[in-house]
Amino acid sequence: MSALTVIIVIVAVVVLIAFVLWYLFRQYRKVGPNEILIISGGKKGKITLPDGTVQEIGFRFRIGGGTFVNPFLERVERMPIEVIPIRGKVSEVMTNNSIPVNAEYAAQVRIDTHDDYALYLAITNFLSKGTEGIREVSQTILEGKVRELIGQFTVEDLLTKRNDFVARISGDTQADFNQLGLSLMSFSLNDVVDTQGYLEALSRPHITEAKYKAEVDQAEKNRDITIRSAEARKEGEIARLQAEAEIAKKNWQNEALKSESQVEVNKKKAHADMAYELERYRIQQELKAEEYKVKRLELTENIQLEDLNIKKKQKELEANIIKPAEARKQQIVTEAEAESFRIKAEAQAKLEAKAAEDKAEAEKLRLLGEAEAKSLQAKAKAYESYNQAAIYQMILKKMPELASAVSEPLSKLDKIVMIESDGKLGTSKITGQVADILSQLPEIVESLTGADLKKYLRDKLSKSDEE
Numbered sequence: 001m002s003a004l005t006v007i008i009v010i011v012a013v014v015v016l017i018a019f020v021l022w023y024l025f026r027q028y029r030k031v032g033p034n035e036i037l038i039i040s041g042g043k044k045g046k047i048t049l050p051d052g053t054v055q056e057i058g059f060r061f062r063i064g065g066g067t068f069v070n071p072f073l074e075r076v077e078r079m080p081i082e083v084i085p086i087r088g089k090v091s092e093v094m095t096n097n098s099i100p101v102n103a104e105y106a107a108q109v110r111i112d113t114h115d116d117y118a119l120y121l122a123i124t125n126f127l128s129k130g131t132e133g134i135r136e137v138s139q140t141i142l143e144g145k146v147r148e149l150i151g152q153f154t155v156e157d158l159l160t161k162r163n164d165f166v167a168r169i170s171g172d173t174q175a176d177f178n179q180l181g182l183s184l185m186s187f188s189l190n191d192v193v194d195t196q197g198y199l200e201a202l203s204r205p206h207i208t209e210a211k212y213k214a215e216v217d218q219a220e221k222n223r224d225i226t227i228r229s230a231e232a233r234k235e236g237e238i239a240r241l242q243a244e245a246e247i248a249k250k251n252w253q254n255e256a257l258k259s260e261s262q263v264e265v266n267k268k269k270a271h272a273d274m275a276y277e278l279e280r281y282r283i284q285q286e287l288k289a290e291e292y293k294v295k296r297l298e299l300t301e302n303i304q305l306e307d308l309n310i311k312k313k314q315k316e317l318e319a320n321i322i323k324p325a326e327a328r329k330q331q332i333v334t335e336a337e338a339e340s341f342r343i344k345a346e347a348q349a350k351l352e353a354k355a356a357e358d359k360a361e362a363e364k365l366r367l368l369g370e371a372e373a374k375s376l377q378a379k380a381k382a383y384e385s386y387n388q389a390a391i392y393q394m395i396l397k398k399m400p401e402l403a404s405a406v407s408e409p410l411s412k413l414d415k416i417v418m419i420e421s422d423g424k425l426g427t428s429k430i431t432g433q434v435a436d437i438l439s440q441l442p443e444i445v446e447s448l449t450g451a452d453l454k455k456y457l458r459d460k461l462s463k464s465d466e467e
Contacts, residue, residue, distance in 0.1 A: 029066055029067060029069050029076055030065070030066040031062055031063065031064060031065065031066060031067075031078070032064065033063065033064040034080060034081060034082050035063075035078050035079060035080050035081060035082075036061050036062070036063055036078065036079045036080075036081055036111075036119065036123065037061060037062045037063075037067065037076065037077075037078060038059055038060075038061045038076070038077045038078070038079060038123055038127065039059060039060050039061070039062075039067065039069055039074050039075070039076055040058060040059035040060075040074065040075050040077070041059075041073050041074045041075050042069075042070050042073040042074035043060060043074075044056050044057060044058055044059070044060065045057050045059060045060035045061065047116040047117050047119075047120050048115070048116060048117060049117055050117060057120060059123075061119060061123060063081070063113060063119075077127060079111075079122075079123060079126070079127055079130070080130075080131055081110060081111045081113060082110065082131075083108050083109070083110045083185060084108070084109045084110060084131055084134055084135050084138070085106070085107075085108055086106065086107045086108070086109055086135055086138055086139050086142065087104075087105075087106050088104070088105050088106075088107075088139055088142060088143050088146070089102065089103070089104045089105075090102070090103050090105075090143060090146050090147050090150070092195070093146075093147050093150045093151070094150075094151060095150055095151065095153060095154055095155050095158065096151060096152055096153055096154045096157075097154045097155060099154075099155045099194055099196065099198045100194065100195055100196065101150065101155060101158070101192055101193060101194045101195075102191075102192070102193045102194075102195065103146060103150060103158075103189060103191065103192050103193075104189075104190045104191045105142065105146055105187065105188065105189050105190060106187075106188050106190055107138070107142055107184060107185075107186065107187045107188075108184075108185040108186045109134065109135070109138040109177070109182055109183070109184055109185065110182070110183055110185060111126075111134070111181060111182060111183070112177070112178070112181055112182055112183040114183075117181075118178070118181045118183075119181060120181070121179070121180060121181030122180065122181030122182065123181070124181075125137075125180050125181060126180075126181075134182065137180065138177070138182060138184075141173060141176050141177070142169070142173060142187070145169055145172050145173050145176075146169065148172075149165060149168050149169060149172070153165060155192070155194060155198060158189070158192045159192060162189050165189055166187055166188065166189060169187050169189075170184055170187050173187070
């Protein structure tokens with residue numbers, strides 16, 4: 001088996017395990033503490049009946065937590081178990097003393113979760129109806145019980161014995177709710193109103209009597225208040241005058257005692273002030289003596305410190321300025337002597353080199369002069385041996401070079417633009433001008449050397465014709 005096949009198998013196994021875990025995780029159903037999870041179609045549940053026997057049912061349920069569900073065989077449903085508020089009203093209900101009344105009540109109902117049998121009854125009765133079904137059924141039961149019990153109570157009992165009424169309703173209604181798997185959490189009779197004015201007529205004498213008693217009591221209390229207020233004011237005035245007299249007496253005695261004590265206080269204060277001044281003067285003298293000692297000690301220490309600072313600065317001067325200056329001076333003297341020696345040596349070497357160079361140049365000039373002199377002597381001897389014909393012949397040999405030098409500038413031109421003005425071609429003008437210049441060469445040679453080339457050529461040509 002190749003490595004690639006092994007890797008593929010491992011990957012496939014990992015993917016399969018991950019899929020199985022994901023599938024199992026998806027089948028785990030969670031349920032909150034305020035609802036029931038009902039699973040039907042698969043595993044069956046068991047409940048305990050009120051007589052103690054165990055009965056198997058076709059579904060299982062759970063409150064809070066979670067459980068695994070088989071998606072192929074089981075179905076999951078949820079049912080809330082929260083408190084359901086109910087408000088109701090009954091109208092024109094006859095009481096025990098034949099008085100029609102209207103009553104309003106309020107109650108809170110929920111599914112009974114104290115035992116499995118109550119949950120079983122609630123599930124089988126209200127699973128498809130839900131919360132609204134529970135509210136509707138509960139309100140119907142409560143309305144019937146309220147009407148029934150109102151007929152057993154008088155109007156006065158409904159107003160004064162509401163706790164008895166509520167207890168009777170709770171007890172009678174809970175028996176019916178137990179058959180449905182419900183529980184009555186609370187019940188209250190909010191209001192009782194009659195439509196015939198019975199309650200108003202019944203309360204009118206009591207109200208009148210209560211008002212009479214209240215007014216009489218108020219008058220008697222006002223009288224007592226007036227009498228007691230007058231007595232209290234009299235007693236208060238007497239007490240105030242007695243208190244003022246007592247206060248005046250106490251004030252006089254107090255002033256006398258204050259005067260006497262003030263005299264003693266002033267005496268004590270004078271003695272204390274004198275003693276204070278004396279003590280203050282003595283302490284000032286002692287402080288001055290101590291300050292003098294301290295200043296003297298500080299002055300002595302400052303003098304010693306200044307001496308130490310002077311010595312320190314002298315040491316610093318010697319270390320930082322004098323010693324480095326002397327060292328620098330010695331360095332400068334040594335460097336100056338070395339530089340002077342170097343300059344003298346370089347000057348001596350340059351003088352010697354210049355003298356050698358001048359000597360070599362002089363020898364070179366001497367040799368060149370001797371060579372030129374010998375050459376000139378040789379040329380002079382050669383020219384002395386030349387006759388007139390040889391000189392003319394040498395000049396004629398140079399004539400082509402002169403003609404070439406005259407026409408050489410034209411060979412260096414890239415382009416010549418000729419303008420025809422008199423009917424002649426431009427090229428003929430150029431050659432004519434060059435010929436004119438060349439025809440002037442004999443006169444130029446004659447003016448420079450004195451040799452008349454024209455005469456020499458005429459003589460040569462005439463001799464050749466004669467021959």
